[in-house]
Amino acid sequence: MHVVVNAATSADGKLSTRRREQIAISGDEDFERVDRLRADSDAVVVGVGTVLADDPHLTVKDDSLCDQRRERGEPEHPARVVVDSKARTPSDAAVLDDAAASYVCVSEVAPVDRRMDLSDHARLVTAGDDRVDLLRAFAALESSGLERIMVEGGGELIFSLFEVGLVDELRVFVGPTVIGGRDAPTLADGEGFVEEFPTLSLETIRRVGDGALLTWTAG
Ligand SMILES: NC(=O)C1=CN([C@@H]2O[C@H](COP(=O)(O)OP(=O)(O)OC[C@H]3O[C@@H](n4cnc5c(N)ncnc54)[C@H](O)[C@@H]3O)[C@@H](O)[C@H]2O)C=CC1
């Protein structure tokens, strides 16, 4: 399995505003790059915080990229995966529609009625007691044939993936906006590290529109 985390931050490192409302940090050129990365992935993963905030669809937008996937014998869109300990994903969430396969990773604390409801719309992966055990959940995804994983956020999930050593690559588009706000989400939130900080190797820096794309590998 290869896990790429991709996100867009403002120039001051925020993923969105303190209201946790989605804002377009990427410009057209970066959204096209993100679409190509989705098209090259078997699954796109987000945390439930992102689903509740943005209601994303996580499908490939460019029809020619969908055609190329079909020509390669792949489904038109990658699978969508939500990491959601308590099964809070709304049943009418866009990620659960019929456009592509959907997975919801839950923990044992998820209420049975919510699990039953979600199982009508998605394949459920149960891993962890009170929080999704990401190592077990990602191993289950790999067993289902999902090898090329793209993670789109948000900050809580990205931190946890670094914590358990699941990140192979980090691609960050740093855009020309300043958002500010001590409560605005950043690229890696969670508890934060106080020692044994994960370190990255910088592979490339490239100008994309009015921002910069930084590509790092985790060692
Ligand atoms: N600019 C960008 O590229 C992106 C921005 N966003 C923004 O990020 C914000 C949402 O991010 P967050 O609130 O951080 O939520 P998140 O999307 O990281 O989801 C976190 C939630 O996932 C669940 N979870 C289950 N097991 C977990 C585990 N082991 N580790 C971590 N979380 C686990 C928990 O319920 C937790 O509250 C929104 O404002 C959204 O707009 C989200 C994606 C990309």
Ligand SMILES: Nc1nc(O)c(N)c(N[C@@H]2O[C@H](COP(=O)(O)O)[C@@H](O)[C@H]2O)n1
């Ligand atoms: N790459 C990127 N740049 C931004 O500026 C963003 N705001 C995001 N957000 C992510 O994109 C998802 C929306 O996906 P759909 O267009 O609905 O398919 C959103 O939920 C974030 O994960 N990403």
